[in-house]
Amino acid sequence: MSDLVEFGAPVDAAQSVGNLLGVFAFGLSGALLAVRRRFDVVGIAVLAVATATGGGVIRDLIIGRVPPAAFVQVSYAGVALLSALLIFFWHPPVRLVRAPLYIADAIGLGTFCVTGTVTAFQHGMPATSSAALGLVTAVGGGVIRDVLAGVTPSVLSDGELYAVPALLGSTVTAILLHYGQYTYWTGGLAGAGAVLLRLIALRRHWHAPMARPHRRRDDTPSV
Amino acid sequence: MSDLVEFGAPVDAAQSVGNLLGVFAFGLSGALLAVRRRFDVVGIAVLAVATATGGGVIRDLIIGRVPPAAFVQVSYAGVALLSALLIFFWHPPVRLVRAPLYIADAIGLGTFCVTGTVTAFQHGMPATSSAALGLVTAVGGGVIRDVLAGVTPSVLSDGELYAVPALLGSTVTAILLHYGQYTYWTGGLAGAGAVLLRLIALRRHWHAPMARPHRRRDDTPSV
Amino acid sequence: MSDLVEFGAPVDAAQSVGNLLGVFAFGLSGALLAVRRRFDVVGIAVLAVATATGGGVIRDLIIGRVPPAAFVQVSYAGVALLSALLIFFWHPPVRLVRAPLYIADAIGLGTFCVTGTVTAFQHGMPATSSAALGLVTAVGGGVIRDVLAGVTPSVLSDGELYAVPALLGSTVTAILLHYGQYTYWTGGLAGAGAVLLRLIALRRHWHAPMARPHRRRDDTPSV
Numbered sequence: 001m002s003d004l005v006e007f008g009a010p011v012d013a014a015q016s017v018g019n020l021l022g023v024f025a026f027g028l029s030g031a032l033l034a035v036r037r038r039f040d041v042v043g044i045a046v047l048a049v050a051t052a053t054g055g056g057v058i059r060d061l062i063i064g065r066v067p068p069a070a071f072v073q074v075s076y077a078g079v080a081l082l083s084a085l086l087i088f089f090w091h092p093p094v095r096l097v098r099a100p101l102y103i104a105d106a107i108g109l110g111t112f113c114v115t116g117t118v119t120a121f122q123h124g125m126p127a128t129s130s131a132a133l134g135l136v137t138a139v140g141g142g143v144i145r146d147v148l149a150g151v152t153p154s155v156l157s158d159g160e161l162y163a164v165p166a167l168l169g170s171t172v173t174a175i176l177l178h179y180g181q182y183t184y185w186t187g188g189l190a191g192a193g194a195v196l197l198r199l200i201a202l203r204r205h206w207h208a209p210m211a212r213p214h215r216r217r218d219d220t221p222s223v
Numbered sequence: 224m225s226d227l228v229e230f231g232a233p234v235d236a237a238q239s240v241g242n243l244l245g246v247f248a249f250g251l252s253g254a255l256l257a258v259r260r261r262f263d264v265v266g267i268a269v270l271a272v273a274t275a276t277g278g279g280v281i282r283d284l285i286i287g288r289v290p291p292a293a294f295v296q297v298s299y300a301g302v303a304l305l306s307a308l309l310i311f312f313w314h315p316p317v318r319l320v321r322a323p324l325y326i327a328d329a330i331g332l333g334t335f336c337v338t339g340t341v342t343a344f345q346h347g348m349p350a351t352s353s354a355a356l357g358l359v360t361a362v363g364g365g366v367i368r369d370v371l372a373g374v375t376p377s378v379l380s381d382g383e384l385y386a387v388p389a390l391l392g393s394t395v396t397a398i399l400l401h402y403g404q405y406t407y408w409t410g411g412l413a414g415a416g417a418v419l420l421r422l423i424a425l426r427r428h429w430h431a432p433m434a435r436p437h438r439r440r441d442d443t444p445s446v
Numbered sequence: 447m448s449d450l451v452e453f454g455a456p457v458d459a460a461q462s463v464g465n466l467l468g469v470f471a472f473g474l475s476g477a478l479l480a481v482r483r484r485f486d487v488v489g490i491a492v493l494a495v496a497t498a499t500g501g502g503v504i505r506d507l508i509i510g511r512v513p514p515a516a517f518v519q520v521s522y523a524g525v526a527l528l529s530a531l532l533i534f535f536w537h538p539p540v541r542l543v544r545a546p547l548y549i550a551d552a553i554g555l556g557t558f559c560v561t562g563t564v565t566a567f568q569h570g571m572p573a574t575s576s577a578a579l580g581l582v583t584a585v586g587g588g589v590i591r592d593v594l595a596g597v598t599p600s601v602l603s604d605g606e607l608y609a610v611p612a613l614l615g616s617t618v619t620a621i622l623l624h625y626g627q628y629t630y631w632t633g634g635l636a637g638a639g640a641v642l643l644r645l646i647a648l649r650r651h652w653h654a655p656m657a658r659p660h661r662r663r664d665d666t667p668s669v
Binding site: 067 | 356362375376382
């Protein structure tokens with residue numbers, strides 16, 4: 001602990017609450033995708049835990065926090081399994097899974113882009129790298145979820161500004177940290193802003209620009 | 224070595240034998256899937272080595288054993304390449320690959336859930352984390368194999384209790400280690416039990432419960 | 447730096463140039479695949495950065511260089527984003543993406559198999575492990591690119607000797623390093639040789655051997 005940047009008890013408590021909220025939200029999103037893909041209870045539990053803890057594990061390996069928090073604090077896997085259990089017993093019909101999945105994912109995204117940046121900064125990473133690691137923490141779990149389930153990752157193909165809110169949230173957090181203005185209020189606002197931006201982009205169908213097709217008759221999709 | 228928990232020569236020898244057996248079995252499963260997907264000799268070798276060493280590399284990164292054993296001990300890659308070579312020259316017709324693939328995978332799963340737990344425990348992880356890491360070691364190689372080959376991972380979609388035997392095997396091993404009752408006999412029994420449970424579940428078509436479909440007419444699968 | 451094997455300024459400069467060239471080439475390949483899959487500008491940027499830095503990040507985690515260079519040196523992400531921007535504004539029609547994608551990928555492959563081997567060796571890995579890590583560095587970015595984009599990885603299914611030139615390049619480099627004959631000339635030749643071998647194999651349709659089909663009427667592909 002002596003190597004960590006100290007913020008005092010309120011910020012540490014906010015980190016714990018934020019991390020568990022993000023784990024729960026991403027756990028829900030993983031469990032919902034598993035229901036949609038008609039996996040059994042084991043598949044639901046595995047996908048929930050992998051989604052909820054994956055981003056943080058990647059971040060921890062990169063900053064050299066070994067073993068990663070998810071393998072030390074039992075509460076992470078516990079909360080993720082709780083989200084899986086909830087969805088196993090209570091979930092919308094498969095055709096209506098999309099909306100709650102996207103909302104849960106947005107909450108996880110907005111939460112983790114802030115707490116991931118703070119964790120990296122606390123472990124001595126410079127502000128720029130901390131922002132990059134906040135982004136990795138935020139999108140990592142969803143990438144693992146989508147790759148495991150055989151779906152193109154949201155961060156690549158989702159038309160509606162998936163990575164942008166996470167990048168904004170982690171950049172604002174890194175600036176706040178750099179100038180010593182990070183509190184649980186300003187951090188909470190950054191996270192809430194990221195969640196809202198993602199949800200508004202979804203609702204209003206805001207799209208990032210596509211690469212311009214070349215000729216008049218560009219060809220059909222091929223892979 | 225001075226930081227390691229010591230078990231004495233018999234257990235260490237059992238670890239080496241178990242690890243090489245698991246590497247060989249998972250190598251066979253990777254090579255068989257590569258044959259089924261009609262990859263060439265390079266694809267067979269790459270998939271065999273990635274499957275055989277992937278779970279252990281992930282575990283080693285998580286427990287901070289750097290560089291991971293697979294990049295230090297040449298025997299791992301050697302045994303995996305041997306399994307690839309065997310399958311390259313001698314393999315069943317593509318339509319009959321399924322059964323030997325599942326059997327090889329079951330042997331790797333049962334072996335690695337024990338040896339993975341022991342390795343984590345030897346590197347100072349508490350018993351609960353060691354069990355989790357045994358599970359990661361056991362299922363990790365198969366997840367890498369299936370994702371690389373473009374197949375939904377067995378741990379998610381395989382109906383027949385894929386993760387459950389591995390979790391039982393690693394939990395029993397962690398309990399044995401915690402109470403000082405781990406020997407190569409008890410460990411071998413835990414591994415054999417996991418292999419058998421998986422094979423019986425396959426044979427008898429034991430399924431884990433599905434999340435209950437919602438209405439009478441639930442919709443068709445959509446992704 | 448005191449732990450590193452020293453080669454002197456010319457080799458270090460060649461390493462920097464080589465790494466940035468590899469990052470740029472792999473960034474182009476990721477951006478081109480993103481265009482082919484019709485991802486938006488965010489997807490293009492994410493796939494370019496993941497492809498360009500992924501192989502090096504995996505290598506760095508394995509050799510214990512934490513945090514990995516890609517999270518410390520801003521130039522890596524900068525060059526990768528530059529390649530994404532170039533492709534976003536200027537790219538061939540989708541049906542003609544294949545050729546430039548393969549050429550960019552070949553340049554990244556040949557460059558990284560050399561610089562990856564040197565980096566591992568400089569961090570104290572033995573020659574054999576260094577060659578293996580050069581291979582991992584060279585193919586890792588492409589594997590991440592293909593898995594994220596939902597395409598079977600080139601290293602498995604590409605008929606035309608994908609891994610072989612990388613393995614030759616990294617093996618020659620490891621031998622040069624082991625016998626103290628590595629200079630920026632010999633290293634450059636090893637890399638250029640790997641690039642050329644891959645391009646010639648593509649042009650001449652050199653294939654690695656397939657596993658022999660079993661009976662006369664082997665069955666249709668099944669997964």
